[in-house]
Amino acid sequence: MSYDAGKYDVAVIGAGHAGIEAALASARLGCRTVIFTINMDAVGNCPCNPSIGGTAKGHLVREVDALGGEMGKTADECTLQSRMLNLGKGPAVHSLRAQIDRNKYARVMKHKLEQCENLVMRQAEVIDIERDGENWLLTTRLGAVYTCRAVVLATGTFLGGRIFVGEVSYAGGPDGMFPATELAGSLKELGISLRRFKTGTPARVLRSSIDFTDLEVQKGDEPVTPFSFDAEMPPKNSAVCYVSWTNDRTKQVILDNIHRSPLYTGMIEGVGPRYCPSIEDKIMRFSEKPRHQLFIEPCGAETEEMYLQGMSSSLPEEVQIAFYRTIKGLEHVEIMRNAYAIEYDCCDPLQLNATLEFRDYPGLYGAGQFNGSSGYEEAAAQGFVAGANAALKVLNRDPLILDRAGSYIGTLIDDLITKGVTDPYRMMTSRSEYRLVLRQDNADERLTPIGRELGLIDDRRWAKFEKKQAQKEAEMKRAEKTVFSPTDALNEVLVSCETSPVTTGVRLSELLRRPQVTYADLTPIDTERPDYPREIFESVETALKYEGYIKRQLQDIAEMRRLEKKLLPKEINYAEISGLRLEAQEKLNRVRPENVGQAGRISGVSPADISVLLIWLSAHNEGK
């Protein structure tokens, strides 16, 4: 039994962090959009850590915000505690991370979707996807058939989800949800290549069962920097986290029971993330380490659940209780939700192109964990790009392609579609070769103009952005123009900064170029300083201090972008290009790069191969 449930421009399957951004981007671009979720109470759920951001992930959130996405704003509204990580390690690696109220986050996000024009929400499990000419037909378990021009797959860990706790294993989604059991089969029938990945999460425990007396307290930073460039008021710190450590007894309990871990019994076939090992994994792999750190984090303002970051596990429940209780502060801990591992289906992202559309399935897009990534922020970033592109395609507009020289989002997507993944992909600052240029503080400068052109930055916000850019420019000019005389007052400041005094007049910009000197240090001298927001001065100072490095990276970027402009025709058969080495032919045929720059980043493709490609390309274009 089935019925016609109507026609939509864009359908989004899944309402997690990827699905939300995809649906909002699509609807806001003017496309009639439907979003499916297996459980309406799971929209915007954070089934793992109650935090948003972190190293490189904070960059992603700010970039999504700069483009007109929602994650940053909602995170700001739900912040319990905020920290700018890596202060002192340099602006390239500064990253924002916030503990958030996860229940509120889900509630706020759901409400935003409900209020969004052009967007329809449906609690339904999509069990079948098939092509119908230009359209895609989605069938739900209850027989509703939706006709859509484009589809974004954002299925997270629901797709073919299977839970593992010790010897127990059952079909299940995250956080006690139903899994999506049928869709994966339907995708395979279409010819899409799927694989199994796994991830895990620690227990949630009752706050009153923890003894905080001897635990180290971790506080937020003051003042708080919001994620959103559009925030009117920065969020406030209202909660703290705690640090504790595992010990020999923890290790012993785990080692005594390791044979009961599904990872070691071979029950789990999925590949887990290297960067997010379970505690049993850490103990087995780094056996020389005497102890491992854990963070005890609040799950929200209106709940007593606490999250044990660093303690994910798939050991049996009773073993979990036993080893958690060996840890200082947790001697009497009460588990409210047990730790578990979850295995799920995802695609091989080499099948996608830079718009996140399947190369061989026009109108079908993938985002988030479905593409082999991990993390709320990675998901949101891809969701935005996939949703925007689905809409742009329906609207017959130019696609949104972000390159790795312009954003972490572009780096993330390029890595996924060019190198593929062998385990769930997490963003890291070390993955960006241009990280002195791609900073979290200038995400708006890099991406808001793109968001504006898309149509997702309104006039009010654009005016605000332009004002900020003008202030930066004015301050930069002032720094170059302002000259301080070599007064005792100035030299006193310089000496106190442990840098050499001056004997002649010196420009403000020259002083700021010195690694030791900051705007704050110069406040007593720099009396003409205008009353701009803090971030203006931070930006100018960074631009000056790292000028040389930034300039070099900009040169590299210009060079890289030239090759990105050399598009490779879709129909190339690389096996027929003489002069290419065999390995290069195979890799190129598999990845099918969109341009020569991307081709050059495929491992196994040499500079000589690229020369051959360029020559072939030129001959090919000539022949047309």
Place this chain on the structure above:
Amino acid sequence: MKTIAAISTAAAPGGIGVIRISGDEARAVGDRVFKSVSGAKLCDMAGYTCRFGHVYAPDGERLDECVATVFAAPHSFTGEDVVELSCHGGLFVLKAVLQAVFAAGAVSAAPGEFTRRAFLNGKMDLAQAEAVMQIISAQGREAMKAAQAGHDGALSRRIEKLRSDLTDIGAHLAAWADYPDDDIPQVDETMLKTRLAAGKTALKDLLAGFDGGRILREGVVTVIAGRPNAGKSTLMNLLAGCERSIVTDLAGTTRDVVEETVLLGEIPLRLADTAGIRDTEDRVEQIGVRMALDRVKTAQFVLAVFDASEELNDDDRALMDAIGDTPAVAVINKSDLAPKIDRAEIDKHFKEVVTVSAISGEGLPALQNAAAHALKTAELNPNDGILYTERQRADVQEALTALEEAENALLMGMTWDAVTVSLEGAIAALNELTGERVSDAVVDQVFEKFCVGK
């Protein structure tokens, strides 16, 4: 686009060799190595014009006479600003000029890169494209062969060791930056400095080995100097006895009229103006002491011949001063005669001193040995990896520069993200030799070495 340079004439001795520099900075780079006789700057010259002048090494040494031709973008082979330096020295001098060009800011052109740029700028038609494609695919195969040979070879082991040391530090810095809340051992600044310094030493050793290896492969421009009758021609004749055996050893470097190559031990000496020395001592006297001293100043290696049976005179002392830091061996000739020479004064000026009898050939092995030490080829262990090509050398040089920047950033008190980025530049340059990507290597190591993640 970076400004690139390469020798664009065939790699064989010939009348004229051309170094092509292409890119936005081509003229500026050219001006740093080339001084025209007229004083005109390449930066100010119109396209399709040329000037006569000289090319200079970074230390100011005059390398060769040269005609510099300017092609203004887009009317050039590549479509960019191009400067061509036409020199008339042999391959050896050309490579010295190329190194000077690299030092002036150009980078080594990748195989086919001029062609690539010509394409990018729409400067090539189909017929040319096909012709060049043949050459480049051949280069690709050569490169592949070289890479495979290098894969099991000493050089790749050496590079690998160095790269893995640097990747280690990079991974530690990456873990430290990407996992701020994790329990990771502190990156110790002293350790960081020590390891950067160790990396620099290893790279410098590689570069020194390149110079030594190059001396063995290509020879060294040598002047036999000494006052009249010291025994220069006898020494020359003694060395020339081995001459025929080396012609076949050095494929493509057959001697021409200007240069004569003789083998001293394993070192090919490239003797300029040998005809003069060989014919008769009178010719040398005609040239005059002044000119002889000029030649000494431009030489890469000097055999300074002294007469054991005479006391040192002003000519001898002028010679010793002219040699300066140039590798040299003092050859005290006529060991069969009663010694009158002040040996102590000679020892003061030369690290390598040998006594020979050019007539009898006595002392020749000692001379060979001394030359090997003076030119540091004695230190070369054939089992060590040696850099072979100019391109490999340029990569290692780039890595060294990047490490120096990393060290400098640390010294200046820059934050460590700047140090890390420079360090990764060094790893990237070394990866050029192997084709692996830097960030992948570093990221993989982070997970192998550190217990990170929640």
